[in-house]
Amino acid sequence: MNAVSPTPTKKYDLSFARWVRDNVDGGDRMNMCMQCGVCSGSCPLGDQMDLGPRKIFMMVRAGMKEAVLKSNSFYQCVSCYRCVVRCPREVPVKYILHGLGRLAVQEGYQVKKDVANARFADAFWWSVTKYGKTDERLVPTLYFFSGGFGEGIKKSLANLKIALGMLKTKRMHIGMPHSSKKKGDLSKILAKAAEIQARHEGEA
Amino acid sequence: MSKKFTFYPGCSSEGSGAHLDTSTRAVMKNLGAELEDVPDWNCCGASVGELAAGHLTNAALSAHNLAQAKSVGEQDVLTACAACYLNTHSANEEIRENEATRNDLNEALGEAGLSYDGELHVRHACEVLVNDYGMDAIKEKVTNPLDGLKVAGYVGCQTVRPFAGTERGGDYDEYDDPDFLDNFITAAGAEAVEFENKTSCCGGSVSVMKPEDTLHLMHKILAEAAEKEADVIATPCPLCQTNVEMYQDAINEKFGTNFNIPVVFHTQILAVAMGLDGTKDAALHQNIIPATKLKGMAK
Numbered sequence: 001m002n003a004v005s006p007t008p009t010k011k012y013d014l015s016f017a018r019w020v021r022d023n024v025d026g027g028d029r030m031n032m033c034m035q036c037g038v039c040s041g042s043c044p045l046g047d048q049m050d051l052g053p054r055k056i057f058m059m060v061r062a063g064m065k066e067a068v069l070k071s072n073s074f075y076q077c078v079s080c081y082r083c084v085v086r087c088p089r090e091v092p093v094k095y096i097l098h099g100l101g102r103l104a105v106q107e108g109y110q111v112k113k114d115v116a117n118a119r120f121a122d123a124f125w126w127s128v129t130k131y132g133k134t135d136e137r138l139v140p141t142l143y144f145f146s147g148g149f150g151e152g153i154k155k156s157l158a159n160l161k162i163a164l165g166m167l168k169t170k171r172m173h174i175g176m177p178h179s180s181k182k183k184g185d186l187s188k189i190l191a192k193a194a195e196i197q198a199r200h201e202g203e204a
Numbered sequence: 205m206s207k208k209f210t211f212y213p214g215c216s217s218e219g220s221g222a223h224l225d226t227s228t229r230a231v232m233k234n235l236g237a238e239l240e241d242v243p244d245w246n247c248c249g250a251s252v253g254e255l256a257a258g259h260l261t262n263a264a265l266s267a268h269n270l271a272q273a274k275s276v277g278e279q280d281v282l283t284a285c286a287a288c289y290l291n292t293h294s295a296n297e298e299i300r301e302n303e304a305t306r307n308d309l310n311e312a313l314g315e316a317g318l319s320y321d322g323e324l325h326v327r328h329a330c331e332v333l334v335n336d337y338g339m340d341a342i343k344e345k346v347t348n349p350l351d352g353l354k355v356a357g358y359v360g361c362q363t364v365r366p367f368a369g370t371e372r373g374g375d376y377d378e379y380d381d382p383d384f385l386d387n388f389i390t391a392a393g394a395e396a397v398e399f400e401n402k403t404s405c406c407g408g409s410v411s412v413m414k415p416e417d418t419l420h421l422m423h424k425i426l427a428e429a430a431e432k433e434a435d436v437i438a439t440p441c442p443l444c445q446t447n448v449e450m451y452q453d454a455i456n457e458k459f460g461t462n463f464n465i466p467v468v469f470h471t472q473i474l475a476v477a478m479g480l481d482g483t484k485d486a487a488l489h490q491n492i493i494p495a496t497k498l499k500g501m502a503k
Contacts, residue, residue, distance in 0.1 A: 025259045044405045079251040080405035081365035120413040125256035132246035134215040165492040185316035193264035193312040
């Protein structure tokens with residue numbers, strides 16, 4: 001299901017903007033960007049992004065593929081949707097950032113073990129496909145240990161008091177994960193959707 | 205007003221947001237709404253499903269829920285969780301408007317003998333309270349006004365963004381400075397303090413994975429609530445409630461503060477004001493930082 005963009009190893013790639021337009025969710029509206037910077041200025045974590053959305057959009061147009069896909073900006077996005085509602089040209093900024101963030105990992109511009117969001121997303125998706133639901137105990141634990149055993153222990157201990165508070169107030173339970181009933185149905189639907197998604201990515 | 209809805213509880217309803225689920229059901233029932241759950245619901249994908257699995261595969265989660273909701277009846281689908289609403293509403297609109305997506309998702313649903321063509325309307329519980337019931341109907345049910353309770357109404361992000369101002373989102377409020385939550389608070393007889401950070405972000409799922417990057421966002425929210433001498437912070441969003449509550453120790457450690465501010469749901473406040481049971485209906489025993497003053501007012 002890997003969507004391979006044109007010439008994955010090229011630093012400058014003038015077909016990159018077209019590829020983003022055709023393959024990234026919301027990418028077809030990126031050409032509406034007029035570089036006003038409302039998105040970057042509205043972002044709660046804008047000051048922790050190395051590029052920010054406004055720069056990223058211009059760099060995509062310039063074909064600066066490698067520099068774009070090595071950015072940390074995608075993984076600082078908190079999904080607050082301020083950029084989406086404020087953009088005067090209706091560019092769905094958040095969606096494009098997430099799409100680029102996914103692409104950057106797929107194509108190896110970002111190393112998964114260094115991208116907390118990708119490791120968290122994997123832990124999350126594991127629970128969703130196994131139980132049909134997010135298990136709020138297993139997902140964080142799996143994620144903590146995905147960064148290595150030492151980090152797993154460290155993060156688990158740091159969150160111990162929170163977990164105990166959750167248990168005490170019955171917002172976390174002891175026992176098997178909550179699960180949807182007909183998991184076979186959901187698995188078949190998700191597998192088919194992934195197959196269709198891969199088919200489209202291959203067509204592009 | 206007797207009205208039926210199909211209810212999508214979402215994963216947090218069985219865990220960190222159990223008190224939102226309990227108090228929402230109690231308040232809606234008290235207003236005369238009848239809720240029937242989506243039979244075998246699954247996760248909506250939250251903020252990270254798309255990063256893990258891609259857009260279409262993530263949307264298939266919602267398509268499965270919606271296909272099952274259709275089997276319950278043609279009434280509107282209601283959800284109280286901000287992320288569940290965002291994902292489910294957004295997938296529903298895409299299925300309605302985009303033929304290619306509709307066909308793709310139906311091809312996937314076909315694997316389980318299901319189909320869905322966007323027949324339903326997915327709505328947030330706050331929008332339903334505003335548009336279908338209104339403040340007058342809520343005030344009518346308030347038998348235990350919360351005189352003297354100062355509340356910082358913290359809306360967060362995804363409850364209102366990006367749909368609260370759209371036609372299908374019910375067009376019930378604005379994105380930066382919405383009024384609905386303050387209106388709920390005053391309808392409950394409490395005082396809504398002026399709260400500039402009402403739509404500031406708590407960091408969402410990034411706070412769960414990398415709190416070191418987002419503690420300052422929550423610090424800003426808590427600092428204003430403390431400055432305005434709020435007794436409680438009230439929010440409609442399960443992730444906001446959990447984040448702003450559970451990280452107060454870490455924030456105190458990092459910023460040298462001494463916050464211990466209860467964070468409750470708007471529906472817990474409404475349930476108490478409606479004279480419903482403080483534990484069974486308002487689930488006040490489920491706040492890690494006890495909302496002592498609100499608890500003292502509960503029947």
